[in-house]
Amino acid sequence: MYTLFAYPNSYAMTAHAVLEETGAPYEVKWVQIFTDDLDPEFHAISPHGRVPALRHGDTTIFETGAIAYYVAERHPDANLIVEKDEPQRAAFLQWFHYLATTLQTDVMIQFHPEIYFPNDVDTQKRFLQASLGRLSSVMETIEQGLENGPYFCGERRSIVDYLFVMQAVWPEIFPTRAEDYPRIKNLIDMLLARPAVARVYDTHMGEKKSPIKADGTEATGGYGLDAFKD
Numbered sequence: 705m706y707t708l709f710a711y712p713n714s715y716a717m718t719a720h721a722v723l724e725e726t727g728a729p730y731e732v733k734w735v736q737i738f739t740d741d742l743d744p745e746f747h748a749i750s751p752h753g754r755v756p757a758l759r760h761g762d763t764t765i766f767e768t769g770a771i772a773y774y775v776a777e778r779h780p781d782a783n784l785i786v787e788k789d790e791p792q793r794a795a796f797l798q799w800f801h802y803l804a805t806t807l808q809t810d811v812m813i814q815f816h817p818e819i820y821f822p823n824d825v826d827t828q829k830r831f832l833q834a835s836l837g838r839l840s841s842v843m844e845t846i847e848q849g850l851e852n853g854p855y856f857c858g859e860r861r862s863i864v865d866y867l868f869v870m871q872a873v874w875p876e877i878f879p880t881r882a883e884d885y886p887r888i889k890n891l892i893d894m895l896l897a898r899p900a901v902a903r904v905y906d907t908h909m910g911e912k913k914s915p916i917k918a919d920g921t922e923a924t925g926g927y928g929l930d931a932f933k934d
């Protein structure tokens with residue numbers, strides 16, 4: 705039995721979707737984030753108090769990609785890991801790391817510029833715009849990378865697709881709209897049409913809270929870009 709520590713509509717959605725897709729038995733423990741009063745069991749696993757985190761017997765693990773990989777490789781029937789003897793292995797490794805290091809960095813800035821420049825809204829606004837410029841080239845790169853799709857690894861669906869789509873459902877991370885990237889939009893639609901993914905997405909939307917800021921207060925009205933529109 706896995707225990708997933710999650711916050712609604714966060715990076716935990718990816719790990720949650722992979723768990724659901726494998727059919728593995730699991731429970732979700734909803735925890736608060738951005739608080740001085742972190743759930744002790746969760747904090748013991750996740751040193752920064754970030755979701756997702758996972759307990760599996762005596763094993764604990766944090767980081768979305770690591771959790772997705774850990775769960776998927778324990779459930780080979782789900783076929784979500786591209787193995788080393790498969791032709792798409794290099795693409796799998798490339799996108800797995802690209803999404804975690806290059807995409808996620810700027811996604812996090814879009815939601816939490818105040819972490820970097822607390823109490824300096826003007827600098828936060830400039831930082832958001834600069835980061836959005838980087839996201840624009842990241843989205844172009846991904847759109848181009850899906851040329852031989854529909855998945856990141858061609859016809860081969862893998863955890864990489866979940867790692868992308870479960871954050872691509874956030875409109876804030878697109879310089880314009882997901883619809884402006886037809887291959888990306890198609891991938892989002894294909895994954896959300898899967899019953900396992902739809903169940904997880906609906907669960908998170910049902911639990912959904914306003915995006916939460918680093919000072920613990922809930923944001924209003926599209927925190928992220930809208931909050932900084934002129």
Ligand SMILES: N[C@@H](CCC(=O)N[C@@H](CS)C(=O)NCC(=O)O)C(=O)O
Nearest residue numbers: 714715737738753754755756767768
């Ligand atoms: N690199 C981490 C990032 C996780 C992350 O930042 N999660 C956010 C929610 S989407 C969080 O828990 N933030 C709370 C905090 O930074 O204190 C991962 O992919 O697991």
